[in-house]
Amino acid sequence: MLSVERSDEIRRVIDAHARLAVNATTLTDETDLFGAGMTSHASVNVMLALEAAFDVEFPDRMLKRSVFASIQAIAAAIEELQAVDAPV
Amino acid sequence: MPRCRSLASEVERLQAALAGALAGLAGRDQTPQSCRGPLSVGLDVLEVGEVALSLAAQPERYARRVYTDAELCECRSSCGTLDPFALAQRFAAKEATLKAFRVLDECIPWHSISVRCDNLGKPSLELTGAAAALADLRGFGELEVSLIRVGGLAASVVVARSQTC
Numbered sequence: 701m702l703s704v705e706r707s708d709e710i711r712r713v714i715d716a717h718a719r720l721a722v723n724a725t726t727l728t729d730e731t732d733l734f735g736a737g738m739t740s741h742a743s744v745n746v747m748l749a750l751e752a753a754f755d756v757e758f759p760d761r762m763l764k765r766s767v768f769a770s771i772q773a774i775a776a777a778i779e780e781l782q783a784v785d786a787p788v
Numbered sequence: 789m790p791r792c793r794s795l796a797s798e799v800e801r802l803q804a805a806l807a808g809a810l811a812g813l814a815g816r817d818q819t820p821q822s823c824r825g826p827l828s829v830g831l832d833v834l835e836v837g838e839v840a841l842s843l844a845a846q847p848e849r850y851a852r853r854v855y856t857d858a859e860l861c862e863c864r865s866s867c868g869t870l871d872p873f874a875l876a877q878r879f880a881a882k883e884a885t886l887k888a889f890r891v892l893d894e895c896i897p898w899h900s901i902s903v904r905c906d907n908l909g910k911p912s913l914e915l916t917g918a919a920a921a922l923a924d925l926r927g928f929g930e931l932e933v934s935l936i937r938v939g940g941l942a943a944s945v946v947v948a949r950s951q952t953c
Contacts, residue, residue: 760918
């Protein structure tokens with residue numbers, strides 16, 4: 701289950717950068733963002749905006765389609781990156 | 789509907805350019821006939837305006853994450869500004885390469901595919917790291933790339949020839 705705060709922030713980024721024809725509030729957490737119209741180039745902008753919003757950096761190993769395929773997948777990736785960066 | 793007519797015209801010109809590029813690329817293939825495996829073709833089309841918007845929003849971060857130093861050098865004007873058309877063509881070439889390589893969910897960083905142009909403007913692909921490894925895995929020995937510019941669209945065709953000997 702995604703936190704509402706994280707999910708809302710991801711949706712805000714998607715609305716601003718994914719160039720979808722629909723509002724991100726109409727998407728489920730599992731909706732395929734590429735299927736909804738996000739282009740590869742738009743996914744770059746989404747990635748950069750997510751990095752700024754969540755203060756993370758996506759490493760090369762995460763630069764693949766499945767990481768940005770849905771709100772749920774993005775949230776999982778951000779959670780993993782923040783866990784790595786969190787103080788022990 | 790002048791905008792629709794304009795778009796239809798651009799698409800027609802783009803189709804003609806892509807067909808011509810594909811024929812030209814196939815004709816330049818140096819692989820001996822007896823060693824020629826199947827051709828794999830990738831093409832990608834991108835609105836230049838998308839790249840212009842990215843450059844306007846966060847020029848340095850966008851440029852550094854996607855393009856190699858050599859690509860950025862080739863895409864800078866004499867006054868130092870980045871040309872969105874040239875960058876859009878290179879992004880299309882990277883995507884066309886991924887399509888020709890039949891990438892599904894492999895991790896291929898953008899920097900591992902670099903588009904270089906010689907003094908005559910002829911483009912070629914330089915593969916490093918994950919992209920080079922995938923080309924080896926797929927058996928692609930010959931690669932050709934074409935960069936196309938039609939109206940507000942940038943496009944690229946990549947032809948990859950697998951070798952059987």
